[in-house]
Amino acid sequence: MKQLRRALACLLAMLMIVSATACGVVDSALEESMANLVQGNLDCIYLGKVTKDYAESVDSTVEECLADYEAGLEVEAQYFANYFDIEYYTDDIKAKLIDLYREIYSYSNFTVGAASRLDDSTIVVKVDVKPIDIFAQLTDQSDVLLADFYNKYTQDVVDAMSDAEYQAYDKEWAETLINACKKLLPNVGYEESVSLAMQVVLEDDAWVIADESMGDIDNEIIYYP
Secondary structure, eight states: OOHHHHHHHHHHHHHHHHHHHHTTOOHHHHHHHHHHHHHHHHIIIIIOOOOHHHHHHTTOOHHHHHHHHHHHHHHHHHHHHHHTTOOOOOHHHHHHHHHHHHHHHTTOEEEEEEEEEEETTEEEEEEEEEOBOHHHHHHHTHHHHTHHHHHHSOHHHHHTOOHHHHHHHHHHHHHHHHHHHHHHGGGOOBOOOEEEEEEEEEETTEEEEOHHHHHHHHHHHBOOO
16 A cells, blocks of 8 residues: 555655765765765655655756655555445545655654675665654554444444445545544554664666665554554
8 A cells, every 4th residue: 555655765765875886985985975975765655755866866956755655645645544344545545644644654763774795785774763653552542532423323323324324424534534633643653663674675787775674664654553
């Protein structure tokens, strides 16, 4: 569900490293470039922060990089809809979810460490991630945060709904979840820190961030129970 964002990140990585290798950088400088590359990718993908220097290093513009960030928010919003069984994914709900994830992502907590060469075709960059716990909190406090909704819509009430009534019910479900998450935002915390080794690999004369490594980061940024 989140592969669009991973693909965008890998494209930025490849362009940067092609540029670097063309200049004949030595191993230590290349390893430093890998760490900077990973930092730039994660800053762009999760925080929406892009410097002009970074954009130029990946043969892009700040506007294009920020468009990638927005695309990632859309992917995450769709994931939310699937995760919480929102059946009528309207433009209105989509917009509200994108705004919600913009706020959630602002709490992204990752630390990029040093890079080291594993072999001739692989450089490893250490990244420590503290997964955002907002959905763990939502689960733990659902009896309180969602009580009014559950009391209003018992199973017999839902079973008796017309199609139009069910669509209105589905919209209210989505908005109830969004509002509950917004209530939790001021008290967002983190799950236990996770250490990951992001691999940057040599493919077809270009260094690229391995898709599996981007997937590992993506799976840890926000904890979904």
